[in-house]
Amino acid sequence: MSSTEDTRQRLLKAARRLFAERGYDGASVRAITRAAGSNVAAVGYHFGSKEALYKEVIRAMDDPLAERIVALSRDEDTPVRQRIRILLQEVFQHLWDNPDQTRFMVELRLYRTEWLADLAQILAPITEALIRLVQQGQSEGTIRAGDPLLLAMSLMSQPVYFMLVTRKIPQGILPVEPSTEAGRAVYLDHMVDFALAGLAPTAGVAHGRGS
Amino acid sequence: MSSTEDTRQRLLKAARRLFAERGYDGASVRAITRAAGSNVAAVGYHFGSKEALYKEVIRAMDDPLAERIVALSRDEDTPVRQRIRILLQEVFQHLWDNPDQTRFMVELRLYRTEWLADLAQILAPITEALIRLVQQGQSEGTIRAGDPLLLAMSLMSQPVYFMLVTRKIPQGILPVEPSTEAGRAVYLDHMVDFALAGLAPTAGVAHGRGS
DNA sequence: GCATAATTCAAACGTTCGTGTGATACGAAC
DNA sequence: GTTCGTATCACACGAACGTTTGAATTATGC
Incomplete structure (x- = not known):
C-alpha cells in the first residue's frame, strides 16, 4: 500500500x-497515465473510469486559497477596502x-454543466466571504449601496478576467508584457x-440612468 | 453549383x-456533418480538413457587432458615458x-493559442473603439485618468464575465434567474x-495605495 | 516461509476518430 | 444526347480512443 497513494496522487x-x-476530450487516458509514469489500466483501477477521475480532480480542488480568503475576510484589524485590495491581489496571484x-x-463552466454543482459548492466560501466584506463596507459607509452578491461578482470578475486575458498570451499582442513581475504589476x-x-460611495456622477 | 453554397453554409x-x-475535440466531423444533413466526406471536400473548417469558422466570425460598436463609438451626438452604457448593454445582449x-x-483562448492571432485581429476594432471612447471621456473630464487600454479591458470584462457566469446556468445556483428578460436586466x-x-473621476476615496 | 490481498502490467476488446477513395447524381454546354 | 466539371454519397482505411482482462509483481499478516 506504500506506493499506491503515490500512483493515485501522481495520476x-x-x-x-x-x-x-x-x-476533457483532449486529454486522453493514455496521455495522463504516461505523464504519471504508470500503466493505462491505472485509471480504471484507482478511479473506475476517466469520468470518475475528472470528478475526483474537481473534488480535490478546494485548496488553500479558499481558507486564506475566508480568514482574510474576517480580519477585523484591517479596513474593509484594504482587505478587498489584498484579497483581489491574492486571488489574482493565486490564479x-x-x-x-x-x-x-x-x-467545467462551458462544457461540463452537468458537474457545475460540484464546482459551485467549492466556490461558495469565497463568494460568501466577498459578500460579507461588501456588506460590512456598506454598513460602514465605505462601499456604495447595491446588491452585495452582484458587487461581489463584479469584484471577482476583475482577477478572473485579467488572468484569462493576460496569462500565456503570445508576445506582442498586449502592449505591456505580463510575463515579468513588473509588467504583471501594471x-x-x-x-x-x-x-x-466601482465600489466607491456615489461620487456624484456615477449612479442613476443617464451619463 | 446551386446547392453547393447551401451545404458549405450549413456545415x-x-x-x-x-x-x-x-x-474542438468534442465535436466530431461525423456529428457536424450529421447536424448539417450531409455526408462525412463533405468536410474534406469543402474545407480540406477539420482543422481548416475550424479556422474558417473563426474567419467567418466577424459579425455585425463590431461595426455596430465602431459606429456607436463615433456617435458624437451622445454623451460619452451614455455611449459606453449603451455599448456595454449591446455587447452583453449580443453575447x-x-x-x-x-x-x-x-x-480558442484556452486551448488553441496557436490560432489566437486570428481572433485578436477580429476583436481589434472593438478594443480600439472602447479606447477611443475612454480617451474622449478623459479629455472631457468625465472619465478618470488611467491607461485607456486597461480601462477598456475592465469595461469589456463586465459583459463578458457576466455572460459567462449567468448564461445557461442550472436553476437554483443564482438567486436571480437570468433566464427571464426581467431577471437578466438585474x-x-x-x-x-x-x-x-469604475470610470468615475476620482471621488476622493478610490485612488492611491490604501483603503 | 507461505498464503493472501493489493497493485501494476502488457495485451486486447469494441468503438469512434479524421481522412481518403471511387462510384454515383446532377446541371450546364454544345 | 453526349460530355464534363461539380457535388454528394457509401464505404473503407489506419490510428487512437476508453475500458477490460488475466497474469505478473509487490506488499501484508501470520
Whole structure:
C-alpha cells in the first residue's frame, strides 16, 4: 500500500494538468497515465473510469486559497477596502500561479454543466466571504449601496478576467508584457483600482440612468 | 453549383454551434456533418480538413457587432458615458443572443493559442473603439485618468464575465434567474453601473495605495 | 516461509476518430 | 444526347480512443 497513494496522487496531478491544458476530450487516458509514469489500466483501477477521475480532480480542488480568503475576510484589524485590495491581489496571484485551476474551471463552466454543482459548492466560501466584506463596507459607509452578491461578482470578475486575458498570451499582442513581475504589476494594480473605484460611495456622477 | 453554397453554409453553421457546445475535440466531423444533413466526406471536400473548417469558422466570425460598436463609438451626438452604457448593454445582449461566440472564443483562448492571432485581429476594432471612447471621456473630464487600454479591458470584462457566469446556468445556483428578460436586466443594469462607477473621476476615496 | 490481498502490467476488446477513395447524381454546354 | 466539371454519397482505411482482462509483481499478516 506504500506506493499506491503515490500512483493515485501522481495520476491526479497529471490529470489536473492535462485536463487544464487540453480539456476533457483532449486529454486522453493514455496521455495522463504516461505523464504519471504508470500503466493505462491505472485509471480504471484507482478511479473506475476517466469520468470518475475528472470528478475526483474537481473534488480535490478546494485548496488553500479558499481558507486564506475566508480568514482574510474576517480580519477585523484591517479596513474593509484594504482587505478587498489584498484579497483581489491574492486571488489574482493565486490564479496566476495555478493557471490549471482557472482553465479547469472554465472548461467545467462551458462544457461540463452537468458537474457545475460540484464546482459551485467549492466556490461558495469565497463568494460568501466577498459578500460579507461588501456588506460590512456598506454598513460602514465605505462601499456604495447595491446588491452585495452582484458587487461581489463584479469584484471577482476583475482577477478572473485579467488572468484569462493576460496569462500565456503570445508576445506582442498586449502592449505591456505580463510575463515579468513588473509588467504583471501594471495589470494587477489597475485591476484592483478599478474594482475599488466601482465600489466607491456615489461620487456624484456615477449612479442613476443617464451619463 | 446551386446547392453547393447551401451545404458549405450549413456545415459552417453546424460547426460553429458544435465547436462552441463541445469544443474542438468534442465535436466530431461525423456529428457536424450529421447536424448539417450531409455526408462525412463533405468536410474534406469543402474545407480540406477539420482543422481548416475550424479556422474558417473563426474567419467567418466577424459579425455585425463590431461595426455596430465602431459606429456607436463615433456617435458624437451622445454623451460619452451614455455611449459606453449603451455599448456595454449591446455587447452583453449580443453575447447573450450568440452564446456560441463567447464559448468559441474562450476555447480558442484556452486551448488553441496557436490560432489566437486570428481572433485578436477580429476583436481589434472593438478594443480600439472602447479606447477611443475612454480617451474622449478623459479629455472631457468625465472619465478618470488611467491607461485607456486597461480601462477598456475592465469595461469589456463586465459583459463578458457576466455572460459567462449567468448564461445557461442550472436553476437554483443564482438567486436571480437570468433566464427571464426581467431577471437578466438585474445583471445587466448592475454590470453597467459598476463599469461606469469604475470610470468615475476620482471621488476622493478610490485612488492611491490604501483603503 | 507461505498464503493472501493489493497493485501494476502488457495485451486486447469494441468503438469512434479524421481522412481518403471511387462510384454515383446532377446541371450546364454544345 | 453526349460530355464534363461539380457535388454528394457509401464505404473503407489506419490510428487512437476508453475500458477490460488475466497474469505478473509487490506488499501484508501470520
